[in-house]
Amino acid sequence: MATIIRRVAAAMERIAPLRLAEKWDNVGVLIESPITRPNANQVLLTIDITTGVCDEALSTPTAAIVTYHPTLFRPLASLTLANPLQTSLLRCAAAGVSIFSPHTSLDSAKNGVNDWLASAFGSQGTTAPIEQKVNEEPGVGIGRLVTLNTPLPLASIIPLIKSHLGLQYVQVAQASANSISSIAICAGSGGSVFKDVKADLYWTGEMSHHEVLSAVASGTSVILCGHSNTERGYLTQLKPRLLQELASDNAEALDVVISEKDRDPLVVA
DSSP: OOOHHHHHHHHHHHHSOGGGSOTTOOOEEEEOOSSOOTTOOEEEEESOOOHHHHHHHHTTTEEEEEESSOSOOSOOSOOOTTSHHHHHHHHHHHHTOEEEEOTHHHHHSTTSHHHHHHGGGTTSEEEEOSEEOTTSOTTOEESEEEEEEEEEEHHHHHHHHHHHHTOSOOEEEOOSOOEEEEEEEEEEEOTTTTTTOOOSEEEEEEOOHHHHHHHHHTTOEEEEOOGGGGTGGGHHHHHHHHHHHHHTTOSSOOEEEEOSSOOOSOOOO
C-alpha cells in the first residue's frame, strides 16, 4: 500500500507534472518520514513552512505538507537545530510528517497559479503562456500574457487585482501610457520572466528597483503585490482538486486543509 506522501505525490503529478518545473527548481517529495504518524489523515497546504506552520502541522492530524515553495532548495552540508528552518524540517520528519513541493510545475501547468492570476480578468481577454513549454499541450508554459478585448485604463485594473488577491494595497509604477491592452503575469518574482516581453503592464509579486525603472522607461507600467500574495490565494483552488485526485485512488480517505498560520512575512504598517 502506498504511503500518504506517495499518494499525495501521485495526485499532484496529475495536477502539475513535475516535468513542467524549471531546471533550477527543486520539486517533488523533499522529506519522506520513515515514521507512520498514528491517526494522521490530513494534508496541509501552505506557501511556506515557517515555525508557525510546523507547530500547526504537529498540533493537527497532519501526515503530509504540500508547500508551494521548496523548503530544501540548495544542497545542505548538514541539518541541525541551529537553523530555524532546518529545525522545523527535523521536527516534521521526527513526528512522521512528510513534505512535498510542486513550485514552478504548478506555475506552468494549465489551471495552475498563473492561470488563476489571469482569471482576474475573466472573459475580458485571451490568455497564453509567455513561453510555451516544448512538447506540451497549448497553454502550458512559463508566465501568462493576457490580451484584453478592449483596452482598460490602469486605474480600472488596479481594483480588479486587489479584489482577486484580497489586498487593500498594491505598489504601482505608472508609465506614460495609461491605456492597457496587454498584461504580462508571473506569480512570485517576475523580473527574469518579463525580460524582453513587450506588454503594457507587468503584474507580479516583486521586481528589483532597477527592473521597475527599466520597465517604466520602456513604456510598461508595473503592479507589485508582494511575493507570496500572488500565490497564496491559489490554495483555495488547489484544495478541491487535490481532494478529488486523492479520492480517485480508492484508498483511505484523506482530508485537505489550508494552513491558518501561513502568511506573507511583510505587512503594510
